[in-house]
Amino acid sequence: MVTVKINGKEITVEDGTLILNAARDAGFEVPTFCYQADLIGIGSCRMCLVEIEGQKKLQPSCVTPVLHGMSINTESPTVVSARAGVLEFLLANHALDCPVCDKGGECELQDMVYRYGPHKGRHAEPKFKFHEKDYVLSPVIIKNSNRCVQCVKCVRVCREVVGANVLTSLNRGDHQEETSFLRSFLDCDQDGNCIEVCPVGCFMRLPYRYKTRPWDLKGADTVCPYCATGCRMVIEHRDGVVIRARAQLGVGLNSETLCARGRFGFDFINNPNRLTTPLVRKRGALEPASWEEAMGLIKKNFSVGGGKVGGIASPRLVNEELYLFQKLFRTVFNSPNIDSSSRWDPLAVESFVSAASMHEGGVSIFDCMASDTLLIIGSHLSDENPVTDYIVRRISANRRMNVIIASPRAMKLDSSATQLLRHLPGAEDSVLEAIILNLNYDKLPDETLKPVKDARLEALLSTAGALDKEIKAIARKLGASSTVAVIAGTDFLRAPQSIPALGLLKDLLRSRGKKVTVLPALDRCNQRGAWEMGVHPGFGPGYSRVDKKGLGCDGILAAAEQGELDALYIAGSDVASMYPDGEFAAKALSAVKFLVVQDIFLTETAKLAHVVLPGASFAEKEGIFTNQEGRAQIIRKLLPPPGKAKRDFDIIRAVGESFDPSFGPKNPVLVLDEIRKEAPMYGDVSLVFNNKKNIEDKLDNRAALVKGAQSAALKVSRIEPRADLGGAEQFPFRLVTGNHLFHSGMLSRMSSSMTGLLNAAVIEISEGDADALGLRNGDKVSVRGAACEAQMTLRTRKGSGKGMAFVAENFEDAPVARFFRRGKGAPRVAITKI
């Protein structure tokens, strides 16, 4: 700790604290442009100059650490005049077209000039102009360089945080322009973080352009509804239309960053195709109906005992709704047949939760980033959980740690890895087992076992497609670390035979006295919440034991297909699109005797329903999402549900009440109280928003992390791998699936910004494979599997593994689910040019 004097006031701060932060801690304001807590300081704008006693020149407080005994003045006449001088220079070439500038009213330059002067302009020379008209950089980003203050935050966030390296500064002096080469946004992630960090009106949202003034907006502080990173954001509407989502500096684990989905994907909320009234099937067609009519049908067709019923609820519902949903089934319908995923096998889920120790409570990403070694496996983090990718990139660049990435596909985050392992798809088990074997060598009790182990290792290496030295290096790093974090993604759920090895590795490292945490990387915003609320056939709220185990999605569909299911209630899930065997799902859903679908759009699933209930989007309700770390965060209501649509909570409650008037609790607040009791993990989770500004490590709101479950009823089951669907000769590529950077499930398909960025399906293979086939990036190809054939555009990726083709799950024209066959393994496909 060092003690310094700031404007005469003594303050003691930690060694290495920047003068700027010390001054702010002491309660003095120091204006800045180029400083941002989570970017590397450059000290270039000169807004933050302060006077240090004994130093001739003013010093930039944003890059100068305090030294013991320093006496600093942030308000001396020289400092004050220097600030005004800098602002005067910034205004010299500035466009000053505030009346037509989107930033007007929330512009840092306006605010600073208002506050720190000069209030009279002296510049009477011709201004330099970069261009006459604003130029469009991408379908969502537009630029006006004439307003630039050259803080270079846009370039720095693009490089240091996003890792896209699309932006740069071109030219020199007052001609310096932050933009991209050829003003093209070729490899851009379209996340608009450049917009967010820009203090003025240079980088702007194209969809938001000229639509409003910031003071006409009403906002709600909420959480992104796409992946489970759980980014905090504010969504804002004007006259009932949501027109902006923005992140806030120093708020949420994401601070000022969001990915493209979070920043631009909100416009599904006002999509004209939203369901606004209940629909009821009459003479074969769905027709608008009243709530009474719809509820009457439900009452008539769901039996409170005896008959076989099932329920599937979406991991995009809030905890309160999910809790009530499982309660409805378990207590009112007396049915244990509930699930929250159309894609994952319930046994796999239970094993994954257990292997990843999710029942032990929340794991902060910031703790993971403070470990000696981070292993990322089974996750295409850069596309699936982009802001998690940013956090890993930003923090790992600034500290000494091992970042090991094991994945079949190349990804943007690879450049942050200290070691990369390209393994064969679905071979996470072999990779992990080979590591475990290596870790065990030094503890081999009996030399005679060595040949056996060697042979086993060789076999594992060949199924993993990895080299001995790669695995050895990983094992060495893990062995030498005292803290290890593993980010384990949804590929474990896609290839569940790998899950036991994940648990084994964790246990082995823990048995050596290491601190091991596993962070599950999940692709639906409230997947963890859905599990922890007990929307699972095998465990109840808080991973508690249930008396009666039931059927999961797959079992429910199987029963339906046999004509054994009397009624099925699907809330928010698009089972028909996502269940891996689309044909089977459609057949099964059509065979359900009574199908109720509650959703915000008429999904493929809803089209098969007897009754369709219009629910609410995340913008139209309040509640809790639990992100992948186990952080419980509130979403807030911005708008009422459209038309006759209702909050999902109210619908679920009404369904319950129509069978049992005492069903409840009656409102979400009371449900939360019950959750706190029934799932003690949530007992004292704090929902107080963490609004600390600016100081980076305060982003970690630990009070929001769920606690460990006292008694979890979980076990890891060995799940036998299934043979690939289709032979390797006929179908040379193994299909790998997941979410696209711009899409998340089918929800983002309803966002015109996101479909504007990418609408039609693409298939991605490695550059080498494309060359071998004589195919090029951008070619139209036909993709043929044993079960399905579809046309897509080819993308090639440098550095990906051979013999693997990636198709995102998000496109109707490439219905990935249809390539799968129930009971079979991953499909294989052949690719030919059209």
Add this chain to the structure above:
Amino acid sequence: MESVLLKNIGKPDAHRIENYVRNGGYRALAAALKLAPEHIIQMVKDSGLRGRGGAGFSTGLKWSFIPKDPTVAKYLCCNADEGEPGTFKDRGIMDNDPHLLIEGMIISSYAIGASNAYIYIRGEFVFGARRLEAAIKEAYERGYLGGDILGSGFNLDMYVHRGFGAYICGEETALLESIEGYRAQPRKKPPFPALSGLYGKPTVINNVETLSCIPAIIEKGPEWFAGIGPAKSPGPKIYCVSGHVKKPGLYELAMGATARDIIFNHCGGMLRDDRALKAVIPGGVSAPLLTPKDLDTPLDFDSLAAKGSMLGSGAVIVMDSSTCMVKTAYIINRFFSHESCGKCTPCRDGTPWLTKILRRLEHGEGRAGDVEMLESLCDNIFGRTFCPLGDGAVMALRGALKNFREEFQYHVDHKRCMAC
């Protein structure tokens, strides 16, 4: 004074290694490799050599900041960007006597423990770059570069890195950025390059002329070097004389020669006898000008600093009575605003503003208050920029304003020039 730095220039094929060696070249290297590196650093300290790139920092002291840890890679970078207008001494050495620089660099690398050395040469110096490359090849062939140099066990590789055409590339940290492949913009200091320089490793950056002094210091001893010129800035110095003199060119003199001595004894006097001396810029265009009353100031680091100017790169620009000071200020300022790298606000947006006012003055479009405005803008730039470029622009303009304010005012009042 006997010529040290320019001694081979003018000799036939002086750039060829056999001629360099015949004239005594690479003897200093052989001697140096027998000495302990610390010993060489001490010799350079004792010699009193101060950097010839502009700032005049003690070279030996700079070297002594390099960590001694042998497991850490270290770099030597020769600053051959020579961008300061009026300066052409480094080019003289590189074009004509490349081995002098190379020998100096090998000894310097040995002293600081570097096994890689870069010559960052101004992009326009195509001839010099080719010369150096050829010379480096020769040095490899003779075992002065590469592995186990002269059987000493010391290894060194040397590279020529061509610059990217901006003055700022000569600023030492911008130079490092440029070698690393980034845009040349200065880095914040600390950390200083001696601790974290090229690729984050300890690095020494020295000017061509600085490094070319090293062989002579080894051969003739630090006392000899320290005995030349003033005690606090000793040694031979190349003055680059240009402007209104009869014989412009490179003059290697003992440090501390006066402008009078240089102009009237060495350069044959003013270009036209009917025109009197009006002003001298003593050390490149950033250096505030001197007027005839300062003609007897010794041109060394400390004497010029005492006069409020600086030795800088040693570029002496002589102007006679026909020179318009407003135009001079305009041209110099235009250079700085054009070369401003764009990183910091006062220089990026302040220097072009100055240029625009000066351009108006020069074109007879001055407005009342312009001179005061120039002064006020200078106050808002000086001392507040990120690197010395912005300060340099202000120092030059302030010098002109201080000594020739009435000329500027005349441009405002009469919309034309007083001098021409």
